[in-house]
Amino acid sequence: MRTIAVMNQKGGCGKTTTIVNLAGCLAHEGHRVLVVDMDPQAHATLGLGIDPEDVSENIYEVLCEEPGEGPGLDEIVVNASEHLNVAPSGVILSALEQKLGSESSSGRTERLAVAVERLPKPYDFVLIDCPPNVGVLTFNALRAAQEVIIPLETSYYAMHGVAKLLETIALLEDRLGHELRVRLLPTLFDGRTRFAKRALTEIRETYKDLVFDTVIRHNVRLREAAQRGVTIAKLDRRSYGFVDYMSLALEVLFDEEQRRESEITVPALTPEPEPETAGDKGVVFALKNKDAEAVQLAGDFNNWVPDAGVETRRSADGTWEKVVRLGPGVYQYRYFIDGEWQPDPSNPRRVEGPAGGINSVLIIS
Ligand SMILES: Nc1ncnc2c1ncn2[C@@H]1O[C@H](COP(=O)(O)OP(=O)(O)OP(=O)(O)O)[C@@H](O)[C@H]1O
Ligand SMILES: [Mg+2]
Structure with missing residues (x-):
C-alpha cells in the first residue's frame, strides 16, 4: 500500500483536482484506491460525487478521539465508484484543527497515521487531500504518508513559497525519522502564455529530478468533472485532462528503476487546441x-x-x-x-x- 499526500499551502493550485483525478485514473487501471479528505472545504468529497451533508460520520469522528476510541477509518468510508472509496470530510473538520491545535498530546499529529495503519481492508493507494495551510491536519497527512505530491501552478508566482514548503517537509522528516519522497507537479499549464513556459522552465531548472515529467495542462473538462462530481476517467477519456492525469498515474505506478530505463512519452506542451480541431x-x-x-x-x-x-x-x-x-x-x-x-x-x-x-x-x- 502506498500512501501519498497532496499538499501546498497555496490555495487553488490543483491539489484536489490532482487527488480526485489521480484516484480516478488509478482506479480505472484496476487499483484499489482510498481518498482521505483532510480539507474542511470537502472539495475532494464533493468532487467524487458525495454530499458531505448526506453522510452521518466523517473523518472528524475518526480523528477527534484517541486511537481506538472512535470509529475506524474503514467504518466511515463511502464507495464513490468501482475500486474507489472516500473517507469524507465536512465543515466540522475545521473544529478539529482548533481542538487538536490546542492539545499538547504528542499523538495529535499521528492520529491519521494510526488510522491508516489500522485499515483492515487492503488498498493499493491511499491518497490524502490537504487543506491550503500547514496546520495540524496537514501534519497528520504528512505523518501518514510516505510520498508527497506538491502541485505548482505554472504561473508568475509558481516558485513562491516552494523552498519554504520543502524546508518544512525536511524538518518534519527529521522529527519523524521517516523519509518522504517529495515530487513537484506542474499544473494549470497554459502553453499559450510566456509566463507559463518561463515558470515551467524555472521549475525544472531549479528542482530537476523532483519534478514529474508529466505536466497537467489547463483543461476545462477537469472543472466540469469537478462540478458534476465525477472523475475525468468517467467524464471524458478523450480529454487532455484524462491524458495528463493518466500520464501522472502511470508515472506514479512506475518504480524508480523502470522510470530511469524507460523513455516516458510526455504529453507535448502545445497550446490546447479547441476540441473541434483536435x-x-x-x-x-x-x-x-x-x-x-x-x-x-x-x-x-x-x-x-x-x-x-x-x-x-x-x-x-x-x-x-x-x-x-x-x-x-x-x-x-x-x-x-x-x-x-x-x-x-x-x-x-x-x-x-x-x-x-x-x-x-x-x-x-
Ligand atoms: N488543470 C486544470 N484545468 C482547468 N481547471 C483546473 C485545473 N486544475 C484545477 N482546476 C480548477 O481550478 C480550481 C482550483 O483547483 P483545486 O480545487 O484542485 O485547487 P486546490 O489546490 O485543491 O484548492 P484549495 O487550496 O482551495 O483546496 C477548481 O475550480 C478546479 O476545477
Ligand atoms: Mg482543495
Missing part, C-alpha cells in the same frame, strides 16, 4: 519480426478485435507497420503474433491489463 492522427505501430506469418494489432481503440480498423504495411526488412487513426487519449494495446498475445517490445510503458497479462500503453496528446 482531430484523429494516423499513428504507426512498427514491429520488426521477420519470422512471423501474421501480426495483428488489438487494443481498447478497436475493442480488442485484432486488426479492426487497422491498415497493415509490410516492408522488405521484415517490419510490420500498423496504422490506426487515433485522437488524444491513453490507449492500451498488444500485438497478436501468430496466435499469441504479446506486448510491444519497443515500448517500455506497460501496465497489467484489467483481464490479466501485460498491455503496452500509448499516450497521444
Whole structure:
C-alpha cells in the first residue's frame, strides 16, 4: 500500500483536482484506491460525487478521539465508484484543527497515521487531500504518508513559497525519522502564455529530478468533472485532462528503476487546441519480426478485435507497420503474433491489463 499526500499551502493550485483525478485514473487501471479528505472545504468529497451533508460520520469522528476510541477509518468510508472509496470530510473538520491545535498530546499529529495503519481492508493507494495551510491536519497527512505530491501552478508566482514548503517537509522528516519522497507537479499549464513556459522552465531548472515529467495542462473538462462530481476517467477519456492525469498515474505506478530505463512519452506542451480541431492522427505501430506469418494489432481503440480498423504495411526488412487513426487519449494495446498475445517490445510503458497479462500503453496528446 502506498500512501501519498497532496499538499501546498497555496490555495487553488490543483491539489484536489490532482487527488480526485489521480484516484480516478488509478482506479480505472484496476487499483484499489482510498481518498482521505483532510480539507474542511470537502472539495475532494464533493468532487467524487458525495454530499458531505448526506453522510452521518466523517473523518472528524475518526480523528477527534484517541486511537481506538472512535470509529475506524474503514467504518466511515463511502464507495464513490468501482475500486474507489472516500473517507469524507465536512465543515466540522475545521473544529478539529482548533481542538487538536490546542492539545499538547504528542499523538495529535499521528492520529491519521494510526488510522491508516489500522485499515483492515487492503488498498493499493491511499491518497490524502490537504487543506491550503500547514496546520495540524496537514501534519497528520504528512505523518501518514510516505510520498508527497506538491502541485505548482505554472504561473508568475509558481516558485513562491516552494523552498519554504520543502524546508518544512525536511524538518518534519527529521522529527519523524521517516523519509518522504517529495515530487513537484506542474499544473494549470497554459502553453499559450510566456509566463507559463518561463515558470515551467524555472521549475525544472531549479528542482530537476523532483519534478514529474508529466505536466497537467489547463483543461476545462477537469472543472466540469469537478462540478458534476465525477472523475475525468468517467467524464471524458478523450480529454487532455484524462491524458495528463493518466500520464501522472502511470508515472506514479512506475518504480524508480523502470522510470530511469524507460523513455516516458510526455504529453507535448502545445497550446490546447479547441476540441473541434483536435482531430484523429494516423499513428504507426512498427514491429520488426521477420519470422512471423501474421501480426495483428488489438487494443481498447478497436475493442480488442485484432486488426479492426487497422491498415497493415509490410516492408522488405521484415517490419510490420500498423496504422490506426487515433485522437488524444491513453490507449492500451498488444500485438497478436501468430496466435499469441504479446506486448510491444519497443515500448517500455506497460501496465497489467484489467483481464490479466501485460498491455503496452500509448499516450497521444
Ligand atoms: N488543470 C486544470 N484545468 C482547468 N481547471 C483546473 C485545473 N486544475 C484545477 N482546476 C480548477 O481550478 C480550481 C482550483 O483547483 P483545486 O480545487 O484542485 O485547487 P486546490 O489546490 O485543491 O484548492 P484549495 O487550496 O482551495 O483546496 C477548481 O475550480 C478546479 O476545477
Ligand atoms: Mg482543495
